[in-house]
Amino acid sequence: MSSLIIPAVLSGLMMGAVYALVALGLTLIYGVLHIINFAHGSLLMLALYAAYFLWYHLGIDPYLAIPIVLPVFFALGYALQRGLIAPMSSGSEQNVLLITLAVSMIVDNLALYFWTSNTRTADIAYAYDTVEVLGAFLPLGRVIAFCAALAVAPLLWCFMAYTRTGSAIRAVAIEKRGAELVGIDVNHTYAVCFGIGTACVALAACLLLPTFYITPQVGYTFVLVAFTTVVLGGMGSLPGALIAGLLLGVIESLCGLFLGESLGQIGIFLAFILILLFKPSGLLGRAR
Amino acid sequence: MKSQSIGQIALAAAAVAYLIGVYFASSPVWMGFTINALVIAVIAMSWNITGGFGGLSSFGHAALFGTGAYASAVLQVNYGVSAWIGFAAGILAGAAMGAFIGALAFRYGLRGSYFALVTLAFAEVLRICASSFAFTGGGSGLQLKLAPGLANLQFADRTVVYTALLVVVAAVMALTALIKYSRFGAYLIAVRENEDAARALGIDTYRIKVQAMAISGAFGGLAGVLYLQLWLFIDSTVVYGSGISIEALIGPIIGGAGTVWGPLLGTLGLHLLGEGAKHLLPNAPGLNFVLYAVVLICALRFLPQGLVGLAGKIGASKKKKESGDA
Numbered sequence: 001m002s003s004l005i006i007p008a009v010l011s012g013l014m015m016g017a018v019y020a021l022v023a024l025g026l027t028l029i030y031g032v033l034h035i036i037n038f039a040h041g042s043l044l045m046l047a048l049y050a051a052y053f054l055w056y057h058l059g060i061d062p063y064l065a066i067p068i069v070l071p072v073f074f075a076l077g078y079a080l081q082r083g084l085i086a087p088m089s090s091g092s093e094q095n096v097l098l099i100t101l102a103v104s105m106i107v108d109n110l111a112l113y114f115w116t117s118n119t120r121t122a123d124i125a126y127a128y129d130t131v132e133v134l135g136a137f138l139p140l141g142r143v144i145a146f147c148a149a150l151a152v153a154p155l156l157w158c159f160m161a162y163t164r165t166g167s168a169i170r171a172v173a174i175e176k177r178g179a180e181l182v183g184i185d186v187n188h189t190y191a192v193c194f195g196i197g198t199a200c201v202a203l204a205a206c207l208l209l210p211t212f213y214i215t216p217q218v219g220y221t222f223v224l225v226a227f228t229t230v231v232l233g234g235m236g237s238l239p240g241a242l243i244a245g246l247l248l249g250v251i252e253s254l255c256g257l258f259l260g261e262s263l264g265q266i267g268i269f270l271a272f273i274l275i276l277l278f279k280p281s282g283l284l285g286r287a288r
Numbered sequence: 289m290k291s292q293s294i295g296q297i298a299l300a301a302a303a304v305a306y307l308i309g310v311y312f313a314s315s316p317v318w319m320g321f322t323i324n325a326l327v328i329a330v331i332a333m334s335w336n337i338t339g340g341f342g343g344l345s346s347f348g349h350a351a352l353f354g355t356g357a358y359a360s361a362v363l364q365v366n367y368g369v370s371a372w373i374g375f376a377a378g379i380l381a382g383a384a385m386g387a388f389i390g391a392l393a394f395r396y397g398l399r400g401s402y403f404a405l406v407t408l409a410f411a412e413v414l415r416i417c418a419s420s421f422a423f424t425g426g427g428s429g430l431q432l433k434l435a436p437g438l439a440n441l442q443f444a445d446r447t448v449v450y451t452a453l454l455v456v457v458a459a460v461m462a463l464t465a466l467i468k469y470s471r472f473g474a475y476l477i478a479v480r481e482n483e484d485a486a487r488a489l490g491i492d493t494y495r496i497k498v499q500a501m502a503i504s505g506a507f508g509g510l511a512g513v514l515y516l517q518l519w520l521f522i523d524s525t526v527v528y529g530s531g532i533s534i535e536a537l538i539g540p541i542i543g544g545a546g547t548v549w550g551p552l553l554g555t556l557g558l559h560l561l562g563e564g565a566k567h568l569l570p571n572a573p574g575l576n577f578v579l580y581a582v583v584l585i586c587a588l589r590f591l592p593q594g595l596v597g598l599a600g601k602i603g604a605s606k607k608k609k610e611s612g613d614a
C-alpha cells in the first residue's frame with residue numbers, strides 16, 4: 001500500500017498547486033473587496049479556451065501564451081469589476097454574490113452555445129513526458145505547474161507587501177474611507193485587485209492546459225475547490241491559500257485512492273463543510 | 289393585514305388569468321410547459337421562506353429538492369412502498385435535511401456568504417453520494433414503474449396533473465401567507481432586518497432560523513417529490529444539480545423576495561421568457577439561463593423588491609408610500 005501512497009501524495013501535491021493558483025486570485029479578491037467571486041471558475045474556463053485556441057489556431061505553446069493571455073485577462077477582470085459588478089451591485093454583499101453568479105451563468109452557457117459541450121484537449125507532445133520523483137512518475141506539465149505556483153505565491157505576496165499599488169490595495173482593504181481620504185482612487189484600486197485576481201486564473205489556465213481537458217463546465221469543478229481552498233487557508237490570506245491548495249490536492253488524491261475515483265472530491269467537500277462549521281477563520285485567517 | 293396596491297392586485301390577477309387560460313389553450317405545449325414551471329415555483333417558494341423572509345440566502349436548495357425526490361424514489365423502488373407514503377416521506381426527509389443543515393450552519397453562527405457556500409457544499413456532497421451508492425441507483429439514477437392511477441400518484445391525463453399541481457401551489461402559497469402574518473413570520477423578518485437587535489429583544493434567533501430551514505426543507509422536499517411523480521425518473525446531476533439551486537433563488541428575487549406571490553410570479557415570468565427564447569433560437573441549449581442571468585442583474589439593480597415591489601408602486605395608497613412598505 002505504501003508504494004501507492006507516496007505517488008498519490010505527490011500527484012495530489014501537483015494538482016493542489018493548481019488549486020492554489022486558482023485560489024490565490026479568489027482569496028485576493030475576497031481579502032480586499034470582501035466579495036465572493038462566483039464567476040471565478042467561469043473565468044478560468046474562459047482562459048482555458050483562450051489558451052487552447054491560441055494553441056489550436058496559431059500553434060502558440062500554452063507556456064508562451066502566458067504573456068498574451070495574462071494582460072488580456074487582467075483587463076477583462078478590471079472591466080468586469082468597474083463596468084458591471086460595482087455599478088450594478090449598489091454596494092450590497094449579497095448582490096455582488098448574485099451578480100457574479102449571473103456572470104458565471106452567462107459565460108458558461110454562452111460557452112456551451114458557441115463551443116458545444118465537446119471535451120477538448122491540447123495534445124502537446126512533451127506534456128506527458130514523465131519526471132521521476134521519489135520513485136513516482138509525474139507528468140512534466142504538472143511538475144511545471146507545481147513549480148510555477150510555488151514561485152507565484154511569494155511573488156504576489158511581495159507585490160502586495162512592497163509596491164505602491166500593493167500598499168494601496170491593502171489600505172483599501174483595511175479602511176475604505178480612510179484610503180479615500182488620503183487620495184487613493186478606491187474604485188480603480190478595487191478594479192486593479194479584481195484584475196490581478198483574474199490574471200492569476202489566466203496563469204493557472206495556461207499551466208493547466210497541457211495536462212487537463214476543457215469543457216464549458218470545467219469551471220464549476222474548480223470553483224467549489226477554490227472556495228474550499230480560500231476558506232481553509234483563511235479568507236484573504238495568500239500563504240494560507242497556497243498551503244490549503246496543496247493540502248486539498250493531497251486529500252482529494254488520497255480519498256480517490258481509498259474510496260474510489262468517483263468519491264475523490266467528496267473529501268474536499270466534507271473538509272469544506274467541517275472547516276466552515278468549526279473554524280471559519282481558516283488556517284491562517286484572522287478571527288472574524 | 290396590509291392592504292395591497294392596485295398594481296399588485298393586477299399582477300396577481302394576471303398570473304391567475306394565465307393559469308386558468310392554460311386550460312383553454314389551443315396547444316398542449318402550454319400546459320406541459322406550465323406544469324414544469326409550477327414544480328420549479330414550489331422550490332422557489334421553499335427558498336423564499338429562508339432567503340426571502342429570513343434573509344438567509346441559500347445557494348444549495350437542490351440539497352432539499354434532491355433529498356425529497358430521492359427519499360420517495362428509494363422507498364418506492366427499493367422497498368415497494370406506496371407512492372403516498374413516499375410522498376409524505378419525501379416532505380419529511382426534506383424538512384429533516386433542512387433542519388440538519390440549518391442546525392449545523394447556525395450553531396456555528398454562519399451568515400451571509402458563508403451560509404451560501406455551506407449550503408452549496410452540502411448539495412454537492414449529496415450529489416456525489418447519490419451518484420456513488422448502489423441504493424440510490426448510482427450514476428444511472430432511479431426509475432419508477434409506470435403505473436397510472438390515484439394509488440400511485442401518477443396520472444395519464446395532463447389536465448389532472450395540472451389541476452393537482454395548482455392545488456399544491458395554492459396550498460403552499462396559503463401556508464406562506466400564514467407564516468408571513470404569524471408571530472413566527474414576524475420573528476423571522478426581524479432576524480433578516482437586524483439579527484442582533486432581534487436577539488436583544490429576546491427572540492431565540494437560532495431556533496427561529498432552524499425552524500425556517502425545516503419549513504423550507506419541507507417545501508423543497510415537496511417540490512422534489514412532485515418532480516419525481518411527474519417524470520418518474522431522477523438522477524443526481526439534475527435533482528442535486530446547481531441548476532435547481534439557481535432556479536430556486538432566481539425566481540423569488542425577480543418576483544419579489546419575502547412576498548407571497550413573488551416566487552410564483554418570478555418563476556412564471558422567467559419560464560415564459562425562456563420558452564419564448566427557445567422558439568426564437570431553437571438550437572441554443574442554456575440560452576434560457578443566459579436570459580435569466582441578464583434579468584437577474586437588471587432586477588438587482590433596478591427592482592430591489594422584485595416585480596411585486598414594482599407593482600406596489602402603481603396605484604399605492606398614500607399611507608403605503610410613506611411607510612415605504614412593499
